Amino acid sequence: MNRPIFSVEQVNKYVKGLMDKDPILQNLWIRGEISNFKLHSSGHMYFTLKDHQARIRCVFFKYYSKGLNFLPSDGMGVMLRGNISLYMKDGQYQFYVEHMEKDGVGQLHLALEALKDKLKEEGLFRQEYKRPLPPFPNKIAVITSHTGAAVHDMIKVISKRNPAVDILVIPVAVQGELAKDEISAAIEYANSLQDIDLLIVGRGGGSIEELWAFNEEKVARAIFGSTIPIISAVGHETDFTIADLVADVRAATPSAAGEIAVPEIYSIYDTLEAVKKRLNNSMSAYLKDQYSKVRSLSNSYVLKYGERLFISHEQRLDSNIDKINTYMDSIINTESERFARLISNLEALNPLSVMMRGFCILTDIEKGSIIGTIDKLQKDMSVKIRLTDGSATCNIISKERK
Numbered sequence: 429m430n431r432p433i434f435s436v437e438q439v440n441k442y443v444k445g446l447m448d449k450d451p452i453l454q455n456l457w458i459r460g461e462i463s464n465f466k467l468h469s470s471g472h473m474y475f476t477l478k479d480h481q482a483r484i485r486c487v488f489f490k491y492y493s494k495g496l497n498f499l500p501s502d503g504m505g506v507m508l509r510g511n512i513s514l515y516m517k518d519g520q521y522q523f524y525v526e527h528m529e530k531d532g533v534g535q536l537h538l539a540l541e542a543l544k545d546k547l548k549e550e551g552l553f554r555q556e557y558k559r560p561l562p563p564f565p566n567k568i569a570v571i572t573s574h575t576g577a578a579v580h581d582m583i584k585v586i587s588k589r590n591p592a593v594d595i596l597v598i599p600v601a602v603q604g605e606l607a608k609d610e611i612s613a614a615i616e617y618a619n620s621l622q623d624i625d626l627l628i629v630g631r632g633g634g635s636i637e638e639l640w641a642f643n644e645e646k647v648a649r650a651i652f653g654s655t656i657p658i659i660s661a662v663g664h665e666t667d668f669t670i671a672d673l674v675a676d677v678r679a680a681t682p683s684a685a686g687e688i689a690v691p692e693i694y695s696i697y698d699t700l701e702a703v704k705k706r707l708n709n710s711m712s713a714y715l716k717d718q719y720s721k722v723r724s725l726s727n728s729y730v731l732k733y734g735e736r737l738f739i740s741h742e743q744r745l746d747s748n749i750d751k752i753n754t755y756m757d758s759i760i761n762t763e764s765e766r767f768a769r770l771i772s773n774l775e776a777l778n779p780l781s782v783m784m785r786g787f788c789i790l791t792d793i794e795k796g797s798i799i800g801t802i803d804k805l806q807k808d809m810s811v812k813i814r815l816t817d818g819s820a821t822c823n824i825i826s827k828e829r830k
Contacts, residue, residue, distance in 0.1 A: 440516045444516065447513050447521065448511075453511060453513075454512075456523075457508065459479075459505070459531055460479050460505070461478055461503060461505050461536065462477065462502055462504045465501055470490065471493070472487065473525075474487055476635070477506070477523065484523050485522040485523070486508065486523045486525055487523070487525065488500075488528065489524070489525075492526050492527070504537075505530070505531040506529060506530060507531045508523065508525045509527040509528075510526040511526070512524070536636055536640070543643065543648075544670060547673075552648060552652045552674050553673045559657040560657065561659070561676065561689070562625045565593060565625035565626040566623070567593070567595075567596065567623050568594070568596070568625065568626045568627070569598055569621070569627050570582055570583070570595060570597050570627075571628065571630075572599075572600065572629070573601065573602045576631060578631050578632040578682035579682075581682045582595075582628060582661070582683065582685060582686045583595055584686075585690075589687065589690045589692045590690045590692065593690055596621075600613075600614050602631035603638045608641050608646045611629065611641060611642075611650070615629065616650060618654075626657055626659070626689055627656050627657065627658045628658075628686075628689060629651065629658055629661070629662075630642075630659075630660060630679070632663065633664040634663060639663055639667060642662045642671040642672075643669050647671055648670050648671060648674045651674045652674050657676045659675060659676070659685045660674075660678050660685075661679040661682045664680070665681060788814055788815050789813075789814040790812070790814075791811065791812045792809075793810045793812050802828075802829055807824055807826065807827070808823060808824060808825075810823055811824065
């Protein structure tokens with residue numbers, strides 16, 4: 429059975445011919461957002477035009493773009509006029525731009541700027557919340573795709589700078605619908621571990637769509653909420669994401685993140701050697717200074733003739749003791765004399781002294797009161813007579829007024 433068999437070139441030529449003859453495809457206006465823009469050294473521009481549902485490859489040759497008064501960039505919304513044809517070599521159709529006009533800012537960039545303003549207002553970008561990186565981390569967790577070049581670059585750089593550092597790779601999707609959830613979950617998981625000193629979160633370069641997971645609010649809040657310091661290493665030096673703004677430190681590339689995270693071990697050795705040398709010099713200078721002070725003190729008057737200082741103090745002490753004794757004797761004599769006068773006065777007032785001269789005290793036995801006048805005495809009344817060495821009870825037989 430005979431059947432026609434075509435080569436790939438013949439098929440592509442046929443399809444190209446169909447496109448080139450279609451009047452709709454030959455004078456077409458398209459609106460969309462620029463992505464993956466590249467200005468070739470030849471002056472030709474290559475980029476992708478996209479919307480929320482699809483994308484198409486575009487070429488804007490230099491001879492058509494001479495009158496363009498602006499430089500296209502990623503995220504820019506444009507309206508293009510041109511034609512669609514098949515690029516034979518790749519077998520892909522693309523849009524050949526003949527005219528370009530601005531059509532406002534792309535939707536992704538609008539969303540990005542809105543989220544930036546929101547998080548900035550909440551303070552997530554403020555410098556006071558940035559945590560310092562550990563100077564000598566023992567274990568680093570790397571959150572990225574396990575198949576990309578970025579993870580190999582970071583491991584290579586870290587291991588070269590300090591082979592003793594442990595590296596834990598937590599693989600995640602770095603683009604697509606699941607990326608934001610996996611990245612934020614990986615940050616939370618790393619924080620649940622007890623031995624992680626530093627986190628590196630990132631991926632290699634790409635378009636704004638491919639890097640979009642690192643512009644997600646969920647990822648930004650996970651970075652901000654981390655108790656472990658985080659280095660953001662997303663894309664190339666020209667790429668800038670919200671993760672870079674929230675992270676404690678931004679690295680221009682994944683390789684640069686490895687350099688920032690780990691000091692080179694040989695430089696550590698050099699630093700330790702320099703510190704050791706400075707310490708030895710400081711100790712030597714200190715010991716010399718102290719030795720000089722000891723020598724100076726050993727020749728001082730105080731240490732050479734210290735007993736002379738004690739002699740003068742002993743003489744002063746003896747003099748003060750003599751003064752104290754003299755003062756105390758004077759006080760004692762004065763007080764002794766005053767005490768003797770008081771005793772003499774008391775003796776003079778002592779009723780016993782009076783009684784010893786033949787006097788007595790007469791009391792009413794019934795009332796117990798002292799009888800000082802004859803009017804208080806009655807005939808046959810019982811009274812008590814008190815003398816110096818005892819007392820007697822008497823009855824009154826008679827009384828006689830003086």
